[in-house]
Every structure is written in C-alpha cells, then in structure tokens.
Amino acid sequence: MLLGKSIKALTHSAALIAALALLAPPPASAEAGASICDDECEALLAQAVELRLWESRGWRRLMHAPPRRGRYSEAYGDAFFLNPAGRRDLRAELIESIKELHRTHGETVDPQYPHLELKDEDDARVVACRFPARRRWLKAQLAPDSEELFAEPECPELAAFRENTRADGVSVVFSSYYLNNPASAFGHTFLRIEREDARSEDRRFAMLDYAVDYAAAVDSQNAVIYALRGLFGLFRGEFSIYPYAFKIREYNDLESRDIWEYSLDMTAEERAQLIDHLWELGHAWFRYFYTRRNCSWHILGALEVAMPHIDLLTHVRTPVIPGETLHALLRNEGLVNERRWLPSLWASASTRAEPLSRREVRAARRLAKNPEASLDGFEAERAALILDLAMDLFDIQNLEEVILNPESAEASERQALLSRRASLRVRTPHLEPDPPLNEAPDLAHPARRFTVDAGAQLDGRWWIDLEHRIAAHDGLDRGTGYPDGLAIAFLQTRLRFVKDAPYLHLRDIRFVDISSLSPARKLRTDLSWRLSTGLSRPISACSGCIAGDLLLGGGATIGPDAFLIWLLPAASLQISRSLDTPMRFLRAGVGGATGLRLRISQYINLMAEATPMYHPWQPDPLSIKVEGGLRAHFNRYFSVGLVARNAPEGWEGGLRIAGHFRGIQLR
C-alpha cells in the first residue's frame, strides 16, 4: 500500500512538473526539495542575499537561534522548518521561506513540496498558513509597499485563533516560589493574553483571558529519570494555551501562590506579531533544560520576535531563574507599564480574618473542618464574614480533592458550607487585600552570590574563605522580593585559604539547602521544614574530615514581628570513609535545628542557628553545630557582615563581604 501511495505521489508530482515545465522557465535552484521560484521570487531572493537577511536579528529571533553566537535554531519539529536542513542552516530556511511564502500569497496555494508529502491544496494551505509572523516580517523587510507580495492566503484556523485571542494587552506573569514542588521552587513565568472581549469600559475580566506558557511535556513517573531528563534536556518542551482562569486556580487557589503580573507596553502591530508567532511556535518543540532553557527563556524569546527594538535574552544569565528574568523586562525602559498582584488564597483568607475577632476566627476554623458547626450568637452580617473565611480555609485544604473527585466527602462538605453561606442572603463586600509590595519579585537581589570572609580561630590562626552560590536566597540575604522564611541554596561551595600547607581546602558544599519556615499565624500552621545535603566537616566526628551529609527536619516556627524563631526536630546522616563507627562509615543522628532570625532594620539581618544531634552507638554521642551571622545591606548587590561558627577545629569568626550578581552569560 505504501508503494502504491509513493507511486501515486510520484506520478502526481511528475505530472505537475511536466505541466509547469511547459509553462514556466526551469527552476533556478538545484537544491534538493527546492520549490519553483519565478522571476519575482528570484528578485526577492537576490535582495535577501544582498541584505544577508539570515544574519539579521529579526530572522534569528524568528528562528529562535540564541542571541550573539548561536548558529542553529533551538527549535525542533518538521512542522517548524520548510527546509529539511533548516534547523542548522538559517540561510537555507530563510531562502525556502521566501520561496514558499511568496509562492503562496493571496490566492495561490498549490502543493509543491516533495519532502513534505502534501497531498492536496488543503495540505498546502496548512503549510502556507503556518508562518504568519515570518510572512509579516519578510514583507516588512523585502516588500513593505506591495499589496500583493507576501499577502496572506485564506487561513481559517489561524483566523479563528486570532479572533479568539485578539490581544489588546500582554503581561508577563510570575507565579511565586513554591517549595512543595522542586519544579516550582524558583517560580514560573508565562504570558497573560488580555483579550479585547474580556473587558468592559472600566475593568478587565481576568478569568476570560488566556495564558500561554512554555513547559516540559512530562511523560515519566520515575523520579530519578524525571530529574535527569529535566536537567539534561531530554524532555520536549512546548508552548500551550490555557484559559487564564486555570492558571489562577492552579497557582492562587490550589497551591496558594501569589501571582505577579508585569504589563507590557506593546503596539497593536507588536501584539499581532506575538499572536502570530505563538501560532508558529505551536508547531515546534524545544529541548527543555531546567537550568538554561526553561519557561522564562522561551517566553522572553517569543516576546523578542514581536518587539524588535528591545533586548531580553541578552540580559538573561545562567542559570535562568524565573524571578530574575523579570529584570530583563525592566532593563528596557518603558516596556513594563504596570505591576499587578493576584492574591493567593492564603492572602485572601488573611485579609478576611483581619476585621474578625479571635472568637470569630475560631468559629471560622471550626466551620472549615465541620460545616455544620454552630454559628449561634453571631448575627447574619458577622456570620457571613465568618463563613467567607471558612470557605477560603476549606478550599486551601480541600479544593483539589473536590475538583478531582466530585463524589468525595469533601465535595459534600463544600456543598454544605456554601449552601449555608448562600442562605444568609448577605453579599460579601468586595475584598481588597494589600499587595505585599516588599515581596515583589522584581525587587529581589540577584541570585548568584560570591562572598569573601576574613577571620580567625580562637587560637589565632587566621583564614580567608571564598564562597560561591549559584542560587538563590537565605535568611541573611536582603529580604525584599522574597516571601519571608523561604531559603533556597543551590550549589553553594566554600573554600578556605590558610597560611600553612595545604593552603587551600574545601570547607563545605551545599548541593541543596532549602528552608520553608512558615510562622504560625492566627490562621495558619503549616509545617516548617528543612532539607540540606552536601559535603561538610562534621563536628565531634573525625577531626575535620569531609563527609557527605543529609539533614531533614520538620517542625514549627513562630514569627512575632521581625522575628522568626524555629524549632525543627530533625534527623541527620553523615557518611565518610574516615568515620570509624560501628555502622561502617555512617553516622546517624536525631536532634533538631533551632534558631532565630531577626530583621533589625530594613537593611540589617541577624541570624543564629544551633543543630544539636544525638548519635547513637558513637563514642562521642553528642554533637552541636552552631552558626550565626549578621549582615548589613547597602543595596541589592552588596552587603557586609559578621560570621561565627564552631568548626571541628574550634570556634571561629570573621568579617564577611558579599556580592550578588546576575551570573555569567553562557551561549
């Protein structure tokens, strides 16, 4: 059957070629898969060659070739390239695009692509309608004054897409740090397409807008494979479009994450080009690299196509951290015209709880667990406020279950709670939570940190420590731009220089050190937890040997005012050949991590932490690691402070200078 099809295709093509050969001059190019190019087309090609258009910024952006030195497109997929070699040959792709988009302008849409196996005019139309952004760009470059050249053919599906999206505003959206899912530990960025229909005179309806994002298509359930594939580009990443209401529900409601929107100043033409290019991107996929080519990279890459006069990717550094890429937007003066905040369910709940008395809050918490709980003694207006809060608290715990399983007990409880609220016949006053402007992600310090410590041990031996951290934030760093109590350290390495041989040695590496300290509030008692793993020099173990370590703790935090005080019972494990223990190189421990962090002013932070551990079966069963510091911030880049700790060799302390910078530019 396949043979029959091929023969049919061949005879079909042969017939066409024969027909054309009679009518038109022979094809000018001898390239494989070359399409027919008439005089007009040849003239356009000549112009393109003279301008070396394939090297232009516009073409390279359309092709998603990395700025500066990228020679290839980062996109994959047969549907994205007209020339089979187009991915690695931007010039060939340009030439093929000119030929094809010239040939299929206006009414003309005939199937001439041997390598694409187009059966008929419908197929050909699909191809002709696939590249509206390229078409618009080529027209602007080569034939800006012509009505006919590069005119669009009839494209019903594209037209429907344009009609449904009709963007009269575009925002870059950041959903906040979410430590419960390592994929979202650094947040996520995507686009909000504000539709012309989703507004009235004085307001927008966010739930009617669209969201576009780039993410990996995850088809693996195995944890280790998942991690490896994400890090090494073995997942396909794709652009998708969702109702914005879905994103609001996912981030604000289900994960209780704040959403920050950065509204972009774009002309109508730029918005149209963005929509058209998103259509093109719908036919492509990319290799997803968690640290380099993730959601943020590609969202910015798409925006660059639409706005030739701005630069985004050249301001992006490795690792590509979503919150940091917002700076790329701000580097272009006037690009961002507004910042908006959509509150998480926790933020809404906190705002609802503010005007309520302790007794009323308690009633709300009871109702969230038991919708039939009594509201005696509260009049209707107060009962309504209490139930409103109860509804938010209930959803924070149970909304996911309700949605996934409409038959569940939770769904019935929600029904009971909401019915009760409705029966009061009181309208909820419109809620206006105050945005936590101090946590706006664009205000955050850059992720990479380099520190120099100069200090000494109690016995007078001095040292100099150099520490580098790839990302991102800890309790002593400047708090602006981050939620309080959140710390993520990724690949933090400390080396020490001393006077005597061996002069330089490793003190500590943190592969990962994450803290989520959620201070107990009127409403909220989330678990505070800590995970830390790396290489270090353990206390009371082996006279300063290096050991692999792992610490996992969970407990509680209280946070009156500028304080955070935590107590996390924890377990630890250390492993080293030098550990002479009954457990053969392993030392386990149970104990806790306890500490405090105080913001002395907006610019000065103080922190101290002790980690006592009891090690069963060890000759020296008790170890306590203590570490503390003070840091004063001049701005988001530069700070000085003090450090103190008990090293295996004894107590030590020193002066610290720290610099945050945006990392290096990798190709």
Next chain:
Amino acid sequence: MRKLMIIALSAAALSVITPTMAAAQGFGDAGCGLGSMLFGNRNDFVQIFAATTNGTFGNQTFAISTGTSNCSGLSSGATAAADFIEQNRASVATDAARGDGPSIESISHLAGCADPNAVGMALQAHYGFIFPNAGVSDTDVSGTILEILTNESELMCEHLG
C-alpha cells in the same frame, strides 16, 4: 413565587434534557469537561525528589493550534456563558454563595447583563436550585443559571437570546 415555580420547573426539565444534549456534543456529563482537569504531577513523593520541570499534561486540549477552540471559544452569548460556568464550576459555586466575585462578573459580562451585583444577588438567592447537591452535573449548573438569568428580566442580560 410564580417566578420561582417557573425556575424550579425549568431546572427540573433542563436536568432531564441537558445530559443528553451534552452527550450529543461529545463532552459527557461534565459539560466542557475542562473544569476537572488539573495539571502537573500531584504525586507528592515524586515531586519531592525529582520534579525539575514545570510539567504539563502534554495534552492536545491546550495545544496552541486547538486550545482556543475548547468548548466554544465564543466571546459572548448563552453558549459562551454556559461554557464558562462549566469550566469554572467551583469558582462559580463560591462566588454565587457569596453573591459576589470574579466569576459572577465574568458571567455577567458574557451574558450581557446590566449589573453584575444584581446577578450576584440573584444567583445567591437561587443557590439551592443551582446547586441542590454536590453531585449535580456541570451542565445542569450552567443550564439552571442561564435559565435564571433569562427569566429574571430585570437583570437585562442582553446576550441571552
């Protein structure tokens, strides 16, 4: 009282009719069916150790080339309002119970109603008809809401023919 009777009867009638209508559309009991989709890997064990990507379902439903045609893709009218309600059923329930909220404003906009506040109060007043129990289907919910919006003429919802 008579108005309530009409609405109750219509709701009863709709609840018989709409499941078959929905089946005919191929969406099934859950109307547009999007409302019950969630994203990502919600298996917490896997997430703690592994997830290094912001995952998606890789689902055709949200592909760029087809994603805006989900449900009806229309920007106003009865079908658009029904699709919105079915897609956002949980939010609609919350806001209807409160008599106010973004989903009510959206419904009001799609249906071309004169005053979203009045729409909110109407939905709150009829909450028991719209959500008689937890198991009521999305299409029933949207059907009842549209019936209310159509019948309460003082809401002046112009786009509902």
